[in-house]
Amino acid sequence: MDKLAIVTGANRGIGKEVCRQLAQLGYTVLLTSRDVTQGETAVADLKRSGGDIHFHQLDVTDEASVAQLRAYVVAHWGAPAVLVNNAAILIDNNERVLDVSPDIFAATFAPNVWGMLRLCQAFAPLMREKGYGRIVNVSSEMGQLRWLNGGTPAYSLSKTALNGLTLMLARSLKGTGVLVNAVCPGWVRTDMGGPNASKSVAEGADTIVWAATFADDGPTGAFFQERQQMDW
Numbered sequence: 004m005d006k007l008a009i010v011t012g013a014n015r016g017i018g019k020e021v022c023r024q025l026a027q028l029g030y031t032v033l034l035t036s037r038d039v040t041q042g043e044t045a046v047a048d049l050k051r052s053g054g055d056i057h058f059h060q061l062d063v064t065d066e067a068s069v070a071q072l073r074a075y076v077v078a079h080w081g082a083p084a085v086l087v088n089n090a091a092i093l094i095d096n097n098e099r100v101l102d103v104s105p106d107i108f109a110a111t112f113a114p115n116v117w118g119m120l121r122l123c124q125a126f127a128p129l130m131r132e133k134g135y136g137r138i139v140n141v142s143s144e145m146g147q148l149r150w151l152n153g154g155t156p157a158y159s160l161s162k163t164a165l166n167g168l169t170l171m172l173a174r175s176l177k178g179t180g181v182l183v184n185a186v187c188p189g190w191v192r193t194d195m196g197g198p199n200a201s202k203s204v205a206e207g208a209d210t211i212v213w214a215a216t217f218a219d220d221g222p223t224g225a226f227f228q229e230r231q232q233m234d235w
């Protein structure tokens with residue numbers, strides 16, 4: 004298979020596991036992370052069980068870094084088949100909407116919303132040109148409208164915005180062969196989810212990989228968890 008899959012924030016957690024599963028399915032995987040040493044270590048670790056896995060540095064908040072990644076992909080593969088927008092931060096667990104600072108909002112939205120949009124702007128046109136693409140935006144049920152209760156406001160609203168962005172991109176790309184969907188991995192045992200979370204990284208990555216490999220008649224502009232569609 005000559006299909007390239009780019010995964011952001013993949014040096015650890017769910018992103019790394021998505022790389023493992025896509026490589027096992029035969030994709031050429033481009034594992035990206037902002038720290039070079041951590042990314043290369045993750046690639047070396049994953050390669051022990053086989054697969055065609057490469058590394059490129061990527062800070063999703065850095066315009067130049069995204070441009071360098073895009074140039075590398077164009078030079079080596081032309082266009083990606085899959086983009087998994089996974090990189091995100093959660094820094095306002097103890098905040099409430101009436102007290103949260105603009106700094107926390109700006110810091111959270113930079114990777115969680117603008118970073119994901121920046122990656123879509125870089126790669127969706129290449130996918131459209133090729134007539135094939137699968138974009139999976141890793142979201143959270145915390146961004147669902149029914150869960151917006153005032154806690155963790157920056158992170159939750161960043162995922163609400165990401166869901167809206169997913170719908171907007173899907174509608175913009177309808178009929179081009181590029182499918183764009185959002186996935187909540189569930190509560191997963193990672194640095195972000197903590198040790199008491201209910202799901203393993205393998206379980207958390209499952210629906211992301213499923214949506215990254217939809218057939219041509221697969222859904223677009225939808226939000227999934229455990230392979231089931233959810234309300235926005």
Ligand SMILES: NC(=O)c1ccc[n+]([C@@H]2O[C@H](COP(=O)([O-])OP(=O)(O)OC[C@H]3O[C@@H](n4cnc5c(N)ncnc54)[C@H](OP(=O)(O)O)[C@@H]3O)[C@@H](O)[C@H]2O)c1
Nearest residue numbers: 012016017062063089090091141143190191193194195196
């Ligand atoms: N874990 C859960 O329970 C859970 C639940 C719902 C949704 N999610 C979503 O699932 C995704 C993955 O979460 P996770 O649990 O695997 O989190 P994690 O263990 O905290 O990993 C987050 C990854 O994002 C990277 N990252 C952060 N800012 C970045 C930037 N500016 N540029 C590039 N990479 C950046 C981190 O890199 P560094 O190592 O350099 O910091 C790390 O690789 C996120 O979108 C998260 O919102 C997770």
